[in-house]
Amino acid sequence: MTTIHRTPRFLRPGCPPISFHSRHRAGPRGSCQQYATATAPTVPHLTVRDVIDSHQRHHVRDVHTQLQTQGILKITLNFCDKESQYLEKLIKGLGSNHGHGPPITHSASRGWYWDVRPSKNTLLPMSTQARSETMREFPWHTDCSYEHNPPEYFALQVLQPDRCGGGTLSVLKIDHLTRYLSRAAKAALFEPEFRITIPPEFVKEPNKLHILGSILSTDEDHSTLMRFREDIVTPVSTRAASALEELKDALKHLEASSQAVLHLGPSVLPENSIILLNNRRWLHARNNVKDPARHLRRVRWSAVPFSNSISSGMIAGSEGK
Incomplete structure (x- = not known):
C-alpha cells in the first residue's frame, strides 16, 4: 500500500524562509518585466513499502496521475534497491497501463540506465566525459535537448547522496x-x-552532430514546453539571439530572487529516494558535487517529437570536432 502526501516547500539546506522583494528590469520598448515573489510549488510524495508495489495498478496510476498533473513526484523506498528493480518495473507498468513510451538508450554504448557519478577515469579528456560524470556544476537545462524526440520523463534514484553538502538538485517550473x-x-x-x-x-x-529547432513548443493541452541547455544552443537569427538573451536574463533573476526555484538537497532526497520529472515542463540544475562517492542512477523514457523541431544538421565528423 502506498501513501501520498504533499511535502512542504524545499529551500536550500540550512536556510530559513526568506521574504523576497519584487525585482524589475527594463524590457523591450521600455516595458517592465517584474520578478515578483511567487508561491513555491509543492512536490507530491509517495512512500513505497515493497518492490511488489510496482506491480499494483493503483500505485502505477497514482504515479501517472502526479506526473500528468504536477510534472514532478518524489518517491521514498522503504527497502534497499541497489539494482533499481522497482524503477524498471514501474516504467514498464506506466507503459502497459498508461501509454508511456519505453526507456531510451543514453548513447550507442550504454543502455537504459546512466550512473550519475564522478568518473574514476581521470585520464579521459573532458570532451568525452558527460557533464554528469564530472564534479562541476550543471546549469539550467532539460535532458536530451539535442534530440528531435527528447524524453518526456526522467527519474533519478539516489544510491549515495552527497555527504559533503554539494550536488544539490534544483528545479524550476x-x-x-x-x-x-x-x-x-x-x-x-x-x-x-x-x-x-x-x-x-x-x-x-x-x-549527425546537431539539430535545428525551437526552444519552446506546446502540447495538445496548450501547455508551454521547453528544451534548453545553454552551452549547446546557438541562435541562427537576430531575433533568436535577442530572445535567448532575454531567456537567460530571466533565469538569472528568478534564481536569485524567486521562491519558485526548489532546491532538493540530500536532506530532501536521501538514499533510497527517487525524483521523477516531466522533462518538458521543468528545468533542472545541479551545483558543484563535493563528494566523489555521490551516486545517482538515471533513466529516461517516453520519447516523443518536440513538435517545432525540423531537419537535423548533417555535417562531416571532422567539422564538428
Whole structure:
C-alpha cells in the first residue's frame, strides 16, 4: 500500500524562509518585466513499502496521475534497491497501463540506465566525459535537448547522496519562467531558429552532430514546453539571439530572487529516494558535487517529437570536432 502526501516547500539546506522583494528590469520598448515573489510549488510524495508495489495498478496510476498533473513526484523506498528493480518495473507498468513510451538508450554504448557519478577515469579528456560524470556544476537545462524526440520523463534514484553538502538538485517550473518573457521573445523561441549541438558523448550517428529547432513548443493541452541547455544552443537569427538573451536574463533573476526555484538537497532526497520529472515542463540544475562517492542512477523514457523541431544538421565528423 502506498501513501501520498504533499511535502512542504524545499529551500536550500540550512536556510530559513526568506521574504523576497519584487525585482524589475527594463524590457523591450521600455516595458517592465517584474520578478515578483511567487508561491513555491509543492512536490507530491509517495512512500513505497515493497518492490511488489510496482506491480499494483493503483500505485502505477497514482504515479501517472502526479506526473500528468504536477510534472514532478518524489518517491521514498522503504527497502534497499541497489539494482533499481522497482524503477524498471514501474516504467514498464506506466507503459502497459498508461501509454508511456519505453526507456531510451543514453548513447550507442550504454543502455537504459546512466550512473550519475564522478568518473574514476581521470585520464579521459573532458570532451568525452558527460557533464554528469564530472564534479562541476550543471546549469539550467532539460535532458536530451539535442534530440528531435527528447524524453518526456526522467527519474533519478539516489544510491549515495552527497555527504559533503554539494550536488544539490534544483528545479524550476517552465510555466513560471515563461511568464517573465516578453511576447516577442516567446514568439521567437517558438521558431526553429536555434542550432543545438549534440554533445560528443551522446552522438549516436557519426554524421549527425546537431539539430535545428525551437526552444519552446506546446502540447495538445496548450501547455508551454521547453528544451534548453545553454552551452549547446546557438541562435541562427537576430531575433533568436535577442530572445535567448532575454531567456537567460530571466533565469538569472528568478534564481536569485524567486521562491519558485526548489532546491532538493540530500536532506530532501536521501538514499533510497527517487525524483521523477516531466522533462518538458521543468528545468533542472545541479551545483558543484563535493563528494566523489555521490551516486545517482538515471533513466529516461517516453520519447516523443518536440513538435517545432525540423531537419537535423548533417555535417562531416571532422567539422564538428
